[in-house]
Amino acid sequence: MFTSMVRGATPVFRRAALEGYPDIFTAQTRKVLAALSGFEPRRRELMNLRMERRLKRHRLGGAESSPAFRDPEEQIGSSGLRVGDAREGNFAGSEIPHDLRRQWIQGTGPAARPREDELQGLRNVAYALLSGADGWMFDGEDALGQRGFMSLDNQRNLKLAIQRDPRFLETAEQVSLEMNRWSRDFFGRDIIQNWHTAMNFTTRIFRVRGLHLADRHVGTQEGELSAGICDAVLYLVNNHRTLLRENRSLVLYLPKIQTAEEALLWNDILDALEDELELPRGTVKVYVLVEQLEAAFQLMEIRAVLGSHFVGFNTGRWDYINSVSDALAGNRDFLNPDIESVTMTYPYMAAYEDRVRRAVNTSDRNGNFALWQGGMEPNIPVGNPQAVTRGMEKALAGARREQQAGASGKWVAHWKMVHVIRPVWQEAGEDNQLGRQFPPLSYDDASAEELLRLEEAPRTLRGVRNLVSVAMQYGNAFAQGFQAAALKPGEDFQDQSVLYLMEDAATGEIRMSILWEWIHKNARFTHDDEQGGVKSGDLIDARLVNRIIQTEFERLQKADPRNVHEKSKHTTLPVVRRIIRRYLESERKIPWYIDLLNLCLHVTEPEAAEKRLDLYLKELENNRRYTANPELETGDMAEEAEIS
Incomplete structure (x- = not known):
């Protein structure tokens, strides 16, 4: 039996939000938030x-x-x-x-x-x-x-x-x-x-x-x-x-x-x-x-x-x-x-x-x-x-x-x-x-x-590059504030016959899930790729994927600013590369890529991101999903009673 709603709970607000958005946090919205927080x-x-x-x-x-x-x-x-x-x-x-x-x-x-x-x-x-x-x-x-x-x-x-x-x-x-x-x-x-x-x-x-x-x-x-x-x-x-x-x-x-x-x-x-x-x-x-x-x-x-x-x-x-x-x-x-x-x-x-x-x-x-x-x-x-x-x-x-x-x-x-x-x-x-x-x-x-039925279909080196490139681009766009962005694989940037697609958070999630799935379940390629040096039956392992992560990272660093924001190449993009590697290394599959991106918002140093990722993974070991926002754990909160 679930806990019933308890009315009258006291909400707390970021002071900057209250001061900047009084037209949104009206007296009525605050009252209803208090009621529904139960x-x-x-x-x-x-x-x-x-x-x-x-x-x-x-x-x-x-x-x-x-x-x-x-x-x-x-x-x-x-x-x-x-x-x-x-x-x-x-x-x-x-x-x-x-x-x-x-x-x-x-x-x-x-x-x-x-x-x-x-x-x-x-x-x-x-x-x-x-x-x-x-x-x-x-x-x-x-x-x-x-x-x-x-x-x-x-x-x-x-x-x-x-x-x-x-x-x-x-x-x-x-x-x-x-x-x-x-x-x-x-x-x-x-x-x-x-x-x-x-x-x-x-x-x-x-x-x-x-x-x-x-x-x-x-x-x-x-x-x-x-x-x-x-x-x-x-x-x-x-x-x-x-x-x-x-x-x-x-x-x-x-x-x-x-x-x-x-x-x-x-x-x-x-x-x-x-x-x-x-x-x-x-x-x-x-x-x-x-x-x-x-x-x-x-x-x-x-x-x-x-x-x-x-x-x-x-x-x-x-x-x-x-x-x-x-x-x-x-x-x-x-x-x-x-x-x-x-x-x-x-x-x-x-x-x-x-x-x-x-x-x-x-x-x-x-x-x-x-x-x-x-x-x-x-x-x-x-x-x-x-x-x-x-x-x-x-x-x-x-x-x-x-x-x-x-x-x-x-x-x-x-x-x-x-x-x-x-x-x-x-x-x-x-x-x-x-x-x-x-x-x-x-x-x-x-x-x-x-509802679980599969059928045989290709699993290719180009497919791996697609997953890595778009997941990395999406993470970087998210870090820049774009949770929806027009994307396509980095190797197609110069090919005007390949259209950009409007993608949102789900596109990053599925690409990371499939990459994790392939690495941790010993997936194999179904087709040869002579130029890429893989043959049908070869394992899609962590070593190969890490090599592709580095290759795609370097490709994005050289990309035109219309595809990758110039400033991001040395700030958020390296952080996203670190997030992707930690996600794929984890033996326990992480529930949501977006969790890690949210956790590292406003972070531009990979070492600082590592500390937050460590915290997330420690909580996951205890079967808890960490969703708190570190920026809000600084005491900058006001209770309803303090609001005039």
Whole structure:
């Protein structure tokens, strides 16, 4: 039985955050944060259970290490629901609100930029709201940098835009002209006819951070406070009145959920938030990102416990691949191929997508279905004409496949892609694919095996270089404040036929997971590479990978500044190289690459980074995941009672 919420906990704040962001930390937001901080003990229990399950799987190894379907007679926490009830649709879900019924294209991206002034952040929001996307998920998680006060800049810029502050409106008018200049060159037409009208079209959506992360600016007297709770409170408290007055839904994306009990915690948090804001139950709607292997075994249970809040699932490729690799780290027979081979049609990915579409098309007791928002399109139309043409053809083919498979819409990583992809759903014509007929979900051994199924695919030297180069570039971009960046392997920098892809935190995670997997499970190359001196059957061992790490590091140090920030080559890039080596050397697989990057933010000396990495690994030996922020352990905190 989990600890119940205890109201009245006292939050503590970074003084610099309170002084710099009084418009975000209003009296009401501080009051609601105090109320919802009572969920923190329960969150910590759930995160401890995550670590215990993970350790157990790694120790068991083999097939026994895999997640499994739950007993249908099992109760789901304090929800009053049996697993079997959830699977049979014996629960009350949600009708889809008017502004979510057609979400053909959702764009994603943050409302803040690193080391940029407020105007540049407002430009991000203007691009989003003028893009023509049906919805825009303003990201507080994987695509938002964590340097300094970026999470608060993100909230401030959104508040200014949602409230139509004159500074934002002036920015939006200028941005609309720039967008039309680009579209006339690319499409031969304007994409914005009237920027005032265009501003009203897009549904505002916010992605909070996952339960596994602690906030950098707010804590409790006992220690950490969930970053996800902080994000949800700041976004909804500051913006709910304006959004509801404009007849807009309050919509969140919830990431990184592993179990129905974690979803139940989110449900209770949302219920409490609605109570604090005096809103009817179910006013706040949520999509759940299916990014974790465990969640794929509990889709209906997750949907059921979120009840009137739940509107849909999203299938995100990169995070899910990472979770599969991490969950099966103890199974020496499970080895991924080159990352390019693990597309949405790869066996275990196809099985995961199929379960999602069948789960959303299972009706609740009132006949309600849910939405399936397809995965990310990372291509961007930047490069030579031939490369752009190929990239756009590939993007359209992926969108058509998802639409035909049953998705009601898709994500894009850049505003320029909205009008490229949108015609796929326009041609289909239907607002969504709610209630499309698919076979009912099954829960037998064969279904479980499908979620773990591999097929033979290449494992190459170029694949290793790709993993190393992009992981290192991503880590360096993160350290510079860019948690989303346009990347491609370093050996392709001069090749204009290879497009950059918009990548966020998940791309670093999966590359590090697969590298660790190959080294520690004695993976072998499947193809010869005469130039690289490897043959099919050769081991992918630590010695070889370390050599490639050094080669790619030197390549990045020589790279053009447009690919690698010049200053970073002798500051953050050496730190990231050290982080990568420590991650890959660890016999105990590290849960998240992002943990180490967060821990070493603002660090520019590898020796200083080593001390923090030592602390993290020491905690991991005791099966504890260290998420504290060293910058906040200096006493620069103020209790609510001290705030006038």
